[in-house]
Amino acid sequence: MFENGLAPKTDLPKVALLIDGENISSALAGKIIVESGKLGELRLRRVYGNATLVKGWDTATGIRLVHSGTGKNAADIVLALDAMELSYESKIDVFALVSSDGGFMHLADRLRERGFKVVGIGEKKAPDCFRKSCSSWVTLAAPVAPKANGISATKTAVTKTTAAKRPTDDKVASKAGVSCWAAISPNNPVAPSFDDEVQRIVRAHPEGITMSGVNIQIRSGLSGRISDQKQKTWESYFKARPGQYAIDRSASPSLIRDVSHADSRIAACIEGHPDGLLIGQINTQMVKNADVRLADVMENTWRQYFKARPNLYSVKGTGQDTRIRLNKA
Numbered sequence: 137m138f139e140n141g142l143a144p145k146t147d148l149p150k151v152a153l154l155i156d157g158e159n160i161s162s163a164l165a166g167k168i169i170v171e172s173g174k175l176g177e178l179r180l181r182r183v184y185g186n187a188t189l190v191k192g193w194d195t196a197t198g199i200r201l202v203h204s205g206t207g208k209n210a211a212d213i214v215l216a217l218d219a220m221e222l223s224y225e226s227k228i229d230v231f232a233l234v235s236s237d238g239g240f241m242h243l244a245d246r247l248r249e250r251g252f253k254v255v256g257i258g259e260k261k262a263p264d265c266f267r268k269s270c271s272s273w274v275t276l277a278a279p280v281a282p283k284a285n286g287i288s289a290t291k292t293a294v295t296k297t298t299a300a301k302r303p304t305d306d307k308v309a310s311k312a313g314v315s316c317w318a319a320i321s322p323n324n325p326v327a328p329s330f331d332d333e334v335q336r337i338v339r340a341h342p343e344g345i346t347m348s349g350v351n352i353q354i355r356s357g358l359s360g361r362i363s364d365q366k367q368k369t370w371e372s373y374f375k376a377r378p379g380q381y382a383i384d385r386s387a388s389p390s391l392i393r394d395v396s397h398a399d400s401r402i403a404a405c406i407e408g409h410p411d412g413l414l415i416g417q418i419n420t421q422m423v424k425n426a427d428v429r430l431a432d433v434m435e436n437t438w439r440q441y442f443k444a445r446p447n448l449y450s451v452k453g454t455g456q457d458t459r460i461r462l463n464k465a
Contacts, residue, residue: 148176152228153169154233155234156233162195168234171232183199184212185203185211209396212239215243230253230254234258238263239266241266241268242425245408253271253272257276258274258276263342334354335394347390347392395433398428402422406461408425415459418460449461
């Protein structure tokens with residue numbers, strides 16, 4: 137038996153603990169250490185993210201903060217690169233990937249293909265595609281926010297809706313989720329910013345959420361109103377953030393999707409094909425394996441997307457014979 141849930145340092149499996157600090161709250165650090173400690177000897181304990189944004193992780197005891205810089209999805213990419221590098225060094229037996237971001241499904245698949253046990257650790261909101269890509273899964277209870285007026289402001293579970301049953305009116309949308317800050321008093325300084333709350337709401341609906349649904353959940357909290365923002369309508373608000381949100385107009389009403397991790401998902405998908413992908417295969421592979429659509433990126437074509445990133449991708453050939461590969465580090 138392990139004392140206090142942690143494995144003694146003997147001939148147990150060697151574990152690499154890799155945490156997506158921009159996706160997981162530092163309030164869960166203790167639970168993460170305990171759960172990952174049950175897997176074996178924690179050889180590596182790293183958390184990835186922009187050091188100026190990942191509050192609390194810089195003081196998390198026993199966990200090394202890896203500053204990923206300010207680039208888009210930099211934390212995801214650095215974590216994935218470190219994991220693959222470790223997999224070739226033969227020093228690790230088990231990878232504990234801590235995130236609720238489905239984009240890590242490809243990394244989990246690749247590590248398992250190389251013979252490693254991959255344990256996913258994340259919150260209830262983590263998508264099934266990531267869970268099923270891991271050898272096993274551990275669900276973390278949502279962190280409890282500081283108490284305000286004696287009321288504990290915990291996150292409220294958000295009911296997942298399908299495309300066929302998505303909210304289309306105020307009454308239905310109000311049931312889709314309640315702001316986790318609804319119980320906080322107006323004077324409470326821990327209330328999230330308007331942008332952070334919008335991001336949380338949209339990320340809780342990976343299949344998409346209507347603008348009306350976002351508005352209802354925002355109004356139930358204390359983060360402000362769209363009329364108080366620089367962009368006075370939801371249409372203009374989401375249009376002003378093309379690298380973070382995509383508007384799916386093929387649905388009626390239109391759906392908003394979080395695409396802030398699209399780049400890392402695309403990279404993971406290409407990385408999973410060492411021989412590369414023909415340009416004609418890209419769209420099918422991205423939708424099927426990365427849950428990314430062309431509408432989720434800023435460029436008008438996939439060819440433009442990959443050519444705009446010469447440091448990351450190799451684009452060889454012409455026409456339908458064009459082959460896309462991930463550049464080797």
